[in-house]
Amino acid sequence: MNILVTGGAGYIGSHTCKALAAAGFNPVVYDNISRGYERAIKWGKWVKGDLSDHAHLVRSLIDYKIEAVVHFAAYIVVGESSSDPAAYYQNNVLGTLSLLSAMKQAQVKKIVFSSTAAVYGTPKSVPLTEDHPLEPINPYGWSKFMSEKMILDFQRSYGFQGMILRYFNASGADPELEVGEDHVPETHLIPLVVRAALGGKPLQIFGNDYPTNDGSCIRDYIHVSDLAQAHVLALQKINTSNQSGIYNLGNGSGYSVFEVIKVVEAVSGKKVPTTIVPRRVGDPATLIANSSLAKAELGWCPKYAELETIVKGTYEWELGREFRSGL
Numbered sequence: 001m002n003i004l005v006t007g008g009a010g011y012i013g014s015h016t017c018k019a020l021a022a023a024g025f026n027p028v029v030y031d032n033i034s035r036g037y038e039r040a041i042k043w044g045k046w047v048k049g050d051l052s053d054h055a056h057l058v059r060s061l062i063d064y065k066i067e068a069v070v071h072f073a074a075y076i077v078v079g080e081s082s083s084d085p086a087a088y089y090q091n092n093v094l095g096t097l098s099l100l101s102a103m104k105q106a107q108v109k110k111i112v113f114s115s116t117a118a119v120y121g122t123p124k125s126v127p128l129t130e131d132h133p134l135e136p137i138n139p140y141g142w143s144k145f146m147s148e149k150m151i152l153d154f155q156r157s158y159g160f161q162g163m164i165l166r167y168f169n170a171s172g173a174d175p176e177l178e179v180g181e182d183h184v185p186e187t188h189l190i191p192l193v194v195r196a197a198l199g200g201k202p203l204q205i206f207g208n209d210y211p212t213n214d215g216s217c218i219r220d221y222i223h224v225s226d227l228a229q230a231h232v233l234a235l236q237k238i239n240t241s242n243q244s245g246i247y248n249l250g251n252g253s254g255y256s257v258f259e260v261i262k263v264v265e266a267v268s269g270k271k272v273p274t275t276i277v278p279r280r281v282g283d284p285a286t287l288i289a290n291s292s293l294a295k296a297e298l299g300w301c302p303k304y305a306e307l308e309t310i311v312k313g314t315y316e317w318e319l320g321r322e323f324r325s326g327l
Ligand code: UDP
Pocket: 078, 169, 187, 188, 189, 190, 192, 203, 204, 205, 206, 207, 217, 218, 219, 257, 280, 283
């Protein structure tokens, strides 16, 4: 079964291509390499293309006999979305509309969508369940909210089947280190803490005055390969049933910034230099997922739930960076 993976050259996209191939699917990566890497396309063909190119999308869906789409391609940096919302609405919202209407034209009606806990905004209570109110607090969250809404409307009006997956904090690297996290600029906590331990810039801790045990923010870190597996299960579900669904994907346990630093220090054997700086705009104090629904309905069972395992993956991936850059 041929699956178009938009953004398949990116972080979660590339790990998902590996999981799809292992499960017997044929991924076809549709990516413009604006934020991803050609070297991360290791499973399946690459179609170089932009989401805005509707005609190219329709042709690709038909030419490659695509039966379902996994849609990752999007900008993901919260701060950037506030400084340049137009780019986020253009790429994430209009890009998704272009993709959905191309799918409608090509009669491909199954989609698995990469969404985010950012659609919830500031939690009224944690752990978050899927029925928590959707009140994003930044343009990135709104862009994913609007994309979700379009998918739900395409389900209602055109017989689409959609699986909306709301990720918490994707982290770690493929256990065989064939792919890993390579954002430029990197804004995510775990790679930045690891880089600080390895002699990079001191980690800036964004606020130590949150209403949490140690004053730093608490997040639910989920291994990227566990996220990848959820996409495989979601695809299998839409293939074998007429169901659609919305699922949170997290481990259900939260770690503060200081706790993450401690784990990185234990894994690396090195002290992490830090400085405390003011809060980052738009950071809720605590985000923790309730993923019972994904477990019950998709049979999802995270294999790499320990924070130490997640951090070890990032650590090994970061250690290999110099070696890979010489290849
Ligand atoms: N964070 C931090 N310093 C950094 C990067 C992140 O203190 O250099 C904190 C951030 O405020 C948040 C947590 O780490 O509470 C996770 O941030 P990340 O950007 O990794 O993911 P987000 O939760 O924003 O999606």
